Amino acid sequence: MSHSPRIHTILSCTLLVVAGGAGASACGSDSHPLSSKPYDAAGQIAFNGPVGNKKANPDQPLEVTAQGKDARITDVTATDAAGRYVAGELSADGSRWHSTTPLAADTAYEVKISTEDSDGAPGHKALTFQTGAAKAKALKVEFGPQAGTYGVGQPVTAKLSAPVKDKRARAVVERALTVRSTPAVEGAWHWADSETLHYRPKEYWPAGATIEATSRLAGIKVDDRLRGTATKPLRLKTGDKIEAVVNASSHWMTIYRNGEEINSIPVTTGKAGYSTRNGVKVVLGKEYFVRMRGTSIGIPTGSSDSYDLPVYYATRVTHSGEYVHAAPWSAGSHGYANVSHGCVGMSTGNAAWFYNTVRQGDIVRTINSYGETMPTFGNGYGDWNISWKKWREGSVLLAGTREGQSPADAARLRPQV
Incomplete structure (x- = not known):
């Protein structure tokens, strides 16, 4: 072993007199083991x-x-x-x-x-x-939506190629998936099901924000059967905060941009038996023309409620077919009565204005309807219809922690999952 000799006791240092009268200590700094080179x-x-x-x-x-x-x-x-x-x-x-x-x-x-x-x-x-190659099956992650500019209600999604049900395995996945925004906001993942995670902030995203989602799961063992692979990062931007509030009892829709009212439109919503869903929905997309048929929502052909209509300026807010769209056939009811099969109808001119104003990710919130509340998952983005506390409970890393407490903070107070 090539290190300094052991010195158990240092008694004194002798002053040596050298030419020129200078003094030097016989005990140099290298004589102590703690100062020696490793x-x-x-x-x-x-x-x-x-x-x-x-x-x-x-x-x-x-x-x-x-x-x-x-x-x-x-x-x-x-x-x-x-x-x-x-x-x-x-x-x-x-x-x-x-x-x-x-x-x-x-x-x-x-x-x-x-x-x-x-x-x-x-x-x-x-x-x-x-390290060598993994024997486990590859677990792929795909972030959504596609890169682009969205409304402030757009959640970030992570779709897994295989189900992950074990709590410890979910913790491995969650730790590897990161979402950051500029300006910074508090946010969290929530397991929608065993193959899908959604990420949203406590409130809506800030207007004009940049959002980046990345994964560090490549090569990481998730469980005995799954190992992560590389994932393409995602970069999104948000536009202005556009929120449309549909009041089903007054039959009007008010639209706000960054908190200021920019329009108010007379509308009709779902009639009895077809009441429009309450709560926050997020714009999923826009279709200039849609053929709407009653059979698509379970109304048999020949029924008194049956319909088959050409619809223009259709802004979709649920997967099951709820739209904000032009409904010139019910013009006499706009602002006065609810006569639709669940959609929000208005004049063609107003529908065109709305269609050209909103983008995917913008917010449509219905109040004072007799309909049920928009579900959190499964029919579009109802992510904003549960409290922040309940949203955090859908995260394996944050469940049971205090608001504002990060996974790293929680780990100091309780064992790792």
Whole structure:
């Protein structure tokens, strides 16, 4: 072992007189073990990584152990080629360190190990290795919607290629998926089902924001059967805050831009038995022309409620066929009565104005209807119809934590999921 000799007691320093009358201490700084250059700690440690050109099994945890009674591990830092840290635990006596998070497949790693001997002299060793291919099935993630500019109500979605049901596996997925906005806002993922996550902020996105979704799941073990793959990042922007409030009892729709009223339109909404859904809906898309038939919502042909109509300037707000659209056939009821089969109808001119004003992601909120509340998932984006507290409960990492508390904060107070 090529480190400084052990010095148990330092009695004194002798002043030496040299030419010119200068004084120098015989005890230089290099005489103390703590000031010596770190020695090669290879003889003090054992590492379970691969030997030579062999590749490590990504499913096997890393382990570093101290060798000999005088050796002690003081620190271990493991990172992959992308700079991601591998979490680990070091025993109190410094005899063993092991990783506590999965390794990525087909990835280069560096492990830096610090040690000390019985006198406290420091040792150091850096090791590198490559992990092999994963045997598990690839788990792909696709962010949505497509890149572009949207209204402030547009959630970010993450669609998985396979179901993830286990709580621990979901935590791995959630930790790897990140959404950031400029300006910054508080937000959270919510599991809509075992293959779909939605991300929304506490309130609507700010107008004029930039939103970026990224994944660090590539190569990461999710569970015994799934491993993450690389995901294309997503970048969105938001436009002005456009919100249309449909009052089903007064039969008027008021439209706001960034909080200021810009128009008020007489409308008709769903009649008895077909009441328009209450709550917040998000514009899904716009269709200049749609052929609307009663059979599409379960009304049989020949029924007194049956219809087959050409519809223009149709702005869709649910997957099941609720639109804001032109309804010239019911002009006498606009502003006075609810006579539709669930859609919000208005004059052709007003429908054209609305169609040209809104974009995907804008907000249409219905109040004072006899209809049920728009469901959170399954028929479009009803994400804003539940409280922020309940939304956070749909996140594996945030469930049970206080509002404003991050997953990192929560981890300090409770065990990792």
